[in-house]
Amino acid sequence: MPISQGLTAKQVQQRIDTGRQNEPAPSLTRSIKAIFRDNLLTWFNLINLVLGALVLITGSYKNELFLGVAIVNTAIGIFQEIRSKRQIDKMSLLSESTYEVKRASGTVELHQDAIVQDDLLVMHRGDQLPVDGLILETKGIEVDESQITGEATPIAKTTGDSVVSGSFLVSGQAVVRATHVGAKSFINTMSGEVQSGESTNSQLLNTINRIIKILTVVIVPLGTVLFISRLLNHSSINQAILGTTAAMIGMIPEGLVLLTSVSLAVSAMNLARHRVLVRELPAIEGLARVDVLGLDKTGTITSGKLQLSKIVPWHQQSLDQVKLIIGGTINAIGDDNETARALNSALTNPEWQPTKVVPFSSARKWSGVSVQQGNYVIGAPEFVLKRVPANLAKQIEGYAAEGYRVLCIAQTTEMNADNLGNVTVLGLILIEDEIRENAVETFRYFQNQDVALKVISGDNPTTVANIASRAGIKNWAQLIDMSSLEGDIDYDQLVAKYTVFGRVTPTQKKQLVKAWQRAGHSVAMTGDGVNDILALRQADCGIAMASGSEAAKSIADFVLVDSNFDAMLNVLNEGRRVVNNIERVASLFLIKTMYSVALSIIFIFMRNGYPFQPIQLTPISVLTVGIPTFVLALEPNYQRISGQFMKQVMVIAAPAAICVVAYILVIDLVGGVQFNLNYTETSTLSVLLTGAVCLVALLMVARPLNRLKLALVLLMAGCFALIFIFFGKLFSLEGIFNWQMAVFYLPLLASIYPFFYLVQEVVGKRILARINWR
The missing domain is CATH 2.70.150.10 (Calcium-transporting ATPase, cytoplasmic transduction domain A)
Structure with missing residues (x-):
């Protein structure tokens, strides 16, 4: 040109x-300024600062230690997100x-x-x-x-x-x-930023954000009422401030949002190292939930490299004459797709001058040109001809069964996008596709992970099925030619019955994806061309090749920088690891939230002071939640996602919170009355029993146990014990080597595991089993 x-x-x-x-x-990615702003200016950080200022008034400076946990959490979040940003920005430039x-x-x-x-x-x-x-x-x-x-x-x-x-x-x-x-x-x-599609939705973040919204409404009013009740029950203002602060700190699930965001950010950074660009962090979770994967043949199953295998003359044409016509036509049209490149490299250009060109369209599946020598089109025989003759159809089917992509060169009396007039086939063009390296192993892995593979292509269904068979895709023989369907198409029935879909138009690709979604499936779609855009946009998760069109990459959730589909194994595993581990450890964060809310409500109506001081919650938060969750969140866990986040969380969190509340009431009512324990002693035992319950919950969350996880639980239990032995004064704790206290708390400690198990049987398996938590 x-x-x-x-x-x-x-x-x-x-x-x-x-x-x-x-x-x-x-x-x-967000700017550095935005990362600092969004991590620092949060509702919970504001509450922590206000509570810290109130504690400062009391003069109990060691109770400001809870601010250290909040500062460390925020610093970790900022550091990890900036680290991930740099890696992703570097990968974005390459893509x-x-x-x-x-x-x-x-x-x-x-x-x-x-x-x-x-x-x-x-x-x-x-x-x-x-x-x-x-x-x-x-x-x-x-x-x-x-x-x-x-x-x-x-x-x-x-x-x-x-x-x-x-x-x-x-x-x-x-x-x-x-x-x-x-x-x-x-x-x-334009007044608003142009969006190529809806933002990726995260079930995990949505659920956590719902919890945060509820707490946002509850925490300040409940804390205010508790503070007033303490004053009305003749507590000193300092005691009221410390008790209320402890209650409100306990309600905040410190680190839950941080852990989720950091886990996704770290996963994005890890994927960038594997040459996968993540356009939206929640997409990592989205792919982990996928159970149907729509594969575009070219560029995904095959390498996208095409070569001319054979030209078969038709209608009494000579081979040399057909070659000349194909070479002249394809060069005059000027297409630059893979098919055109394969033909251009193999055939001579006679330098025909076009007077009219109809470029290739995914919907038409042909391209044509008017030259001095006549009107010629190259494309799929089923679309070029209104009706394919039986003898030609039989030969085309035979070549397709051998795995060839079959095109035809034809002469026409008209050259319009919607009218070719009388069409005369001059020859068949046989093109070969190359199966991607490691395609068989990749697809086998996805199928073993309960992900159903579906092939959606614009090519002949028999050709596509042959390639699917070579790639090891199950049920490859269940194929359909979408161009043969007329009128209202029942897409719901099609997706339930077939695996290979051939001669699919861009609009049909989108409708197939919608049908799987209506059937309750989470769908990922791969593609690299403009004909894949509608399906990529409709799918729950879009995957594009960096070698593909800019249009496809602009709306995809993932871009494979090396155009290597094998890299998607890393995405699937990263997503499942993040979601499964967050679901597993989230219960540890919510235990403290649940028992703090319950205790706040209960102690509004009691004369005794709130059972904790702010500093006493630090060893519980750090040793039973903070450190263990960050370790467990890095564990490999590639099981299919259950999709029942709240149910899995509540099976452990609810029984643990009930146990904590029960033990604290026993300590407060029995220990204070029968054993004449003072406030410092009852608060010490409250910390001891609460920490022990949380360690049992940690043990259950860590299952199935291995050496690393067992060592982690034992290390946290050992550190918790050392707090009482060597650092009691720092955390406002009484010595526990007192026989009067021991007579009371040792039986309670011994009862924790069986009591926890009993409560879990009642709450976890009977009540929660009847509730569909999502």
Whole structure:
């Protein structure tokens, strides 16, 4: 395609100096400033600061230690997110597409932020426009502006027409002059940021955020009422402040949101090392929940590399004559897809001059050209011909069964997108696909993980089924030709019955994904071309290859930088590890929240002081929750996700909280009355029994036990015991080597495990089994 003269280096610099340069692609990560702001300015941090100021009034400075836990949690969150940001930003740069720009010095490859006004961009099928422009040269293109207009119908454009940033080429190629760049481009002057799809939804974060919202409503009013009740029951103002502070600190699930966010951020960083770019952190969780994986054949099962295998003359044509026509047609059309490249590299170009071009379209599945020699089309026989003759159909089916992609070259009496007139087949073109290396092992792993594999392709279903068979995909023989269906299609029945879907149009791909979703499945979709965009957008999780079109990458949740689908094994495992481990350890955070809320309500109506001081909660928080959860969150855990977050959490958290409340009431009512224990002694025993219950819960959360996890539990129990032996005064604890106290607390300690087990049997298996927690 002839291209006009481009800008000189001096002209480029003039435009840069005057601010007429394009902007870089939006960052996938938050800025450093935003990371600090969002981690520091939280509701719970504000509560902690207010409580810290109140404790400062009492003069009990050691009770400010709880602020240290909050500071460490915040610092860890900031550090890990910045660390992940740097890795992801580095990977984003590698995955960004470059644009072919004609300059006076020659054609160069540039990132979008290096494009200036009046640059000449050579746009190909699948490219997304980074600037507004004017088409200078084209043989005919179709543009999808759905990301701007919401309409997915391609719009035909020709020389002299305008194109806007954010749209992408569905077919053909063109030379476009940049007319508006940067802030002046259409996509940047819109009132809101253009979104390619809905943000990825996280069930895990949504559930945790619901808990946080409830606590936000409860914590301040409940703390206020507790404080007033302490004063009315003749507690000193210092005692009332310390007791209320301890209660409110206990209600805050310190680290739960942090642990979830950090775990996802660390996973994104780990995946970046495996050459997988995560566009949204919740997508890691989303893929972990997937149970149906839609595979695009080209670029996923196959490498995308095509080669011409054979040309079969038809209609009494000679082989040399058919080769000449194919070479002339494909070069005159000017397509640059893999099929066109395979034919161009194998056939001679007779330099035919086109008078009209109909570029390739995924919906039409053919491309055509009018030249002096006649009208010719290349495409799928089923779409080129209204009705395929029986003898030709039989031969096509035979080649397809051997694994070939079968195209035809035909002469027509008309050359319109919706009318070819009379069509005469001149020959068949046999193209071979190359199966990706390690494809068989990758697909076997997914199938062993209860992920159903479905192949959705625009090619002949028999060809696709043959390739699926070679790739080891189960039920590959259950195939259907989607082009044979007419009228209202029952997609729900199709997805329940078939595994391989051939001759699928982009709209049909989207409808298949929706049908699986209606059936209750979580669907991931792979793709690399513009024909995959609708399905990628509809799927719960979209996966694009970096070698694919910019349009596909712009809406995908994951971009495989090396275009290697094997890397998805790491994503699946990372997602399952994060979700399973967070579900497992979240109960440890919520135990403290639940018993703190319950005790706050109970002690509003009691004369005795709240059983804890702020500093006494520190060893419980750090040794039974903080340290263990960060260790357990790193454990490998690749089981399929249950999807019952709250139920799994409550099976341990509810019984543990009930046990804590029960023991504290026994200590307060029996120990204080029958054994004449003072407040310091009862609060010491409350810490001891609460910590012991939480250690039992930790033991249950850590199951199945191995040496590492058993050592972790024993180490935490040992450190907890050392607190009482050597650091009692620091944490306002009485010595426990007192026979009067021992007579009381030793039987209680001995009863913890059987009592916990009994409560769990009643609450966990009878009550919670009847509730569908989601």
